[in-house]
Amino acid sequence: MKSIRIGTRNSPLALWQANEAARKLKSLGIDCQIVPVLSSGDKNLSQPLYSMGITGVFTRDLDAALLNDEIDIAVHSLKDVPTILPENISLFAFLERDFPQDVLVRNSKSKAKPIENLKVATSSLRRRAFWLKEFPNTEFTDIRGNVQTRLQKIEDGLADATIFSLAGLKRLALNIDYELLPFMLNAASQGVITIAGRTDNQWISSILNQINHEETALCVQAEREFLQTMEGGCTAPIGAFAEIENGKMRLVGRLCSIDGKDCVETDETTDIQYVAGFGSRLAQKVLENGGKEIMDALRKMNVGS
Numbered sequence: 001m002k003s004i005r006i007g008t009r010n011s012p013l014a015l016w017q018a019n020e021a022a023r024k025l026k027s028l029g030i031d032c033q034i035v036p037v038l039s040s041g042d043k044n045l046s047q048p049l050y051s052m053g054i055t056g057v058f059t060r061d062l063d064a065a066l067l068n069d070e071i072d073i074a075v076h077s078l079k080d081v082p083t084i085l086p087e088n089i090s091l092f093a094f095l096e097r098d099f100p101q102d103v104l105v106r107n108s109k110s111k112a113k114p115i116e117n118l119k120v121a122t123s124s125l126r127r128r129a130f131w132l133k134e135f136p137n138t139e140f141t142d143i144r145g146n147v148q149t150r151l152q153k154i155e156d157g158l159a160d161a162t163i164f165s166l167a168g169l170k171r172l173a174l175n176i177d178y179e180l181l182p183f184m185l186n187a188a189s190q191g192v193i194t195i196a197g198r199t200d201n202q203w204i205s206s207i208l209n210q211i212n213h214e215e216t217a218l219c220v221q222a223e224r225e226f227l228q229t230m231e232g233g234c235t236a237p238i239g240a241f242a243e244i245e246n247g248k249m250r251l252v253g254r255l256c257s258i259d260g261k262d263c264v265e266t267d268e269t270t271d272i273q274y275v276a277g278f279g280s281r282l283a284q285k286v287l288e289n290g291g292k293e294i295m296d297a298l299r300k301m302n303v304g305s
């Protein structure tokens, strides 16, 4: 049987995730190889990306490589995958979620500072708004780059602390101190690795089906439904977390204004046989209970979109 070409971005986190997918495939006796994919500037496509319906900044190069038949599958952090996929791209597998949480990492000088006095480096609207809900007087600064770069930047004094996805930290096996933040709510799909393929590729679809984690798939379906119904194409401070226990799914969703002053939250449980539509139903409730005004204000500020 032919070997599966696994496309991935080139960062240490992306490569770890691609290797995790490779380990799963190898355990089925399937041969595979990792193919780091260059950025879109380097590619020769017959059609421009936008005409192929490709949007996500983190995923578009891999979408293009899939459609160009340079790779057979693409491994992504699901959190970075837009809720609307390009034509002929499908998410065929979701790996079991390990850590959905956000965590705080301080630089060595700020270990003893009261949490409400920390200057925090994060460019995430969600992390800023949810943090402000708890600690309204916090000062923030933007930060970009991979995990190692960000750690260096706070150590160099850019800010006292920064916020990471725990899943990302664990995958990189960095031995650093972190604090869980129980007042934060994760982004939809945080901590979940997904594997995409071409929708018309049955060979790949049937293989990936064997490594799909059913419960995780159901949870992220609800979280992404919630996100999609809330946003309608605009980037907003939205969190969503679903979990399954004893045949029931609990979904917690939250929308906040940019300053964290206005938040609408929902928290409901349903039997898993009724999961289809659950996420959008809860999002609809949030919109009807003050969420619509928050979203309108966000759109006026031109956030995201």
Ligand SMILES: NCc1[nH]cc(CCC(=O)O)c1CC(=O)O
Residues within 6 Å of the ligand: 077, 078, 079, 080, 163, 164, 165, 166, 167, 168, 189, 190, 191, 192, 193
């Ligand atoms: N947008 C960045 C991003 N996308 C996925 C991860 C980590 C893995 C995950 O949370 O699924 C991160 C880093 C972070 O948020 O700290």
